[in-house]
Amino acid sequence: MMAVRSCLGVKFGVSGLLSQLTSSTRHHGSRPCVSPILTPQHRNTSSSSTSSKVKVDLDQNTGVAVMHMQSPPVNSLSLDFITELCISLEKLEMDKGCRGLIITSSQPKVFSAGLDILEMYGKSPERCGEFWKSVQELWLKLYSSNMVTIAAVNGSSPAGGCLMALTCDYRIMADNPAYSIGLNETQLGIVAPFWFKDTLMNTIGLRNSEMALQLGLLYKPQDALKVGLVDQVVPEDQVLPAAVKSVNKWLAVPEHARQITKSMMRKSTIDRLTSNREADIQNFVSFITRESIQKSLRGYMELLKQKKA
Numbered sequence: 001m002m003a004v005r006s007c008l009g010v011k012f013g014v015s016g017l018l019s020q021l022t023s024s025t026r027h028h029g030s031r032p033c034v035s036p037i038l039t040p041q042h043r044n045t046s047s048s049s050t051s052s053k054v055k056v057d058l059d060q061n062t063g064v065a066v067m068h069m070q071s072p073p074v075n076s077l078s079l080d081f082i083t084e085l086c087i088s089l090e091k092l093e094m095d096k097g098c099r100g101l102i103i104t105s106s107q108p109k110v111f112s113a114g115l116d117i118l119e120m121y122g123k124s125p126e127r128c129g130e131f132w133k134s135v136q137e138l139w140l141k142l143y144s145s146n147m148v149t150i151a152a153v154n155g156s157s158p159a160g161g162c163l164m165a166l167t168c169d170y171r172i173m174a175d176n177p178a179y180s181i182g183l184n185e186t187q188l189g190i191v192a193p194f195w196f197k198d199t200l201m202n203t204i205g206l207r208n209s210e211m212a213l214q215l216g217l218l219y220k221p222q223d224a225l226k227v228g229l230v231d232q233v234v235p236e237d238q239v240l241p242a243a244v245k246s247v248n249k250w251l252a253v254p255e256h257a258r259q260i261t262k263s264m265m266r267k268s269t270i271d272r273l274t275s276n277r278e279a280d281i282q283n284f285v286s287f288i289t290r291e292s293i294q295k296s297l298r299g300y301m302e303l304l305k306q307k308k309a
């Protein structure tokens, strides 16, 4: 949240804004500007960090990190995986040399299968609460990031996977009709919470969100493009190159101006969750532990297994 505060001018004050903006040709936000002239020691500088489920490659020349989600088989968001994602994001956010982030998947055909259903089925209320707190944390970190964030959606991305992509500044999806993206919660008999709904509405508007959420729609890439759920659809092997191209375009904008604008656009949505976190956790726990909801989740998991057989 420090990132958000600094974006909102707490650090600089409104009167300092103009001078900050005019000085942004020298310094991009609190991060140093990357010199276009490469000195020998700057050439080919990149670092790589890998935890068991998240691999991050940071190119220090460009200030762009690529975060590869690698939690087999389908990058479903378990408590452990979310914790690793949050730690990686925190590190990148603190790293003055990182200004842009591309999120993608190392798993074939899937960006992320969304929240791990097994974290919501047959678990104690305490564990469910802990899980939901981590989901909130991940959303807050991504949605309020000072970095330019690009989702390179190289596979299917239902529910929580779609939410992750929606938190980014720009979404590029592989043009493969076998893939789909959307907030399909109602199809599982569950309800997308208000901050999922807000994030979707901020992207595709009220009417499209009403239909998408009530029907639990999963869109093929070309349909997702039409409705504005993704910003670009490219051939599968072009997803990452297109993301690199986009991130550079976004990074060319004076950084303070971009960050403050992003924060202005997202602040009220973020505030709504931050001021209601505990109540939201309680709502989730009491909803998800209901017998009828547990039954729906069980049925859905069986359907997933049957689909395979």
Ligand SMILES: CCCCCCCC/C=C\C/C=C/C(=O)SCCNC(=O)CCNC(=O)[C@H](O)C(C)(C)COP(=O)(O)OP(=O)(O)OC[C@H]1O[C@@H](n2cnc3c(N)ncnc32)[C@H](O)[C@@H]1OP(=O)(O)O
Pocket (backbone or CB within 6 Å): 073, 074, 076, 109, 110, 112, 113, 114, 115, 116, 117, 118, 156, 158, 159, 160, 161, 184, 185, 188, 190, 191, 192, 193, 283, 284, 287, 288, 304, 305, 308
């Ligand atoms: C009154 C208001 C109260 C508010 C309360 C709020 C409540 C809100 C609660 C929660 C919000 C929920 C958000 C979510 O994200 S729920 C998760 C939704 N996800 C899905 O629907 C996706 C399901 N998966 C798929 O559709 C497919 O798996 C796929 C398209 C992602 C990939 O297909 P494919 O490559 O064919 O793989 P398989 O289907 O064979 O799957 C492999 C393996 O993985 C298991 N699996 C898949 N998805 C999940 C998942 N989300 N969680 C856990 N496990 C998953 C699948 O079962 C297979 O397992 P295996 O048979 O053991 O190999």
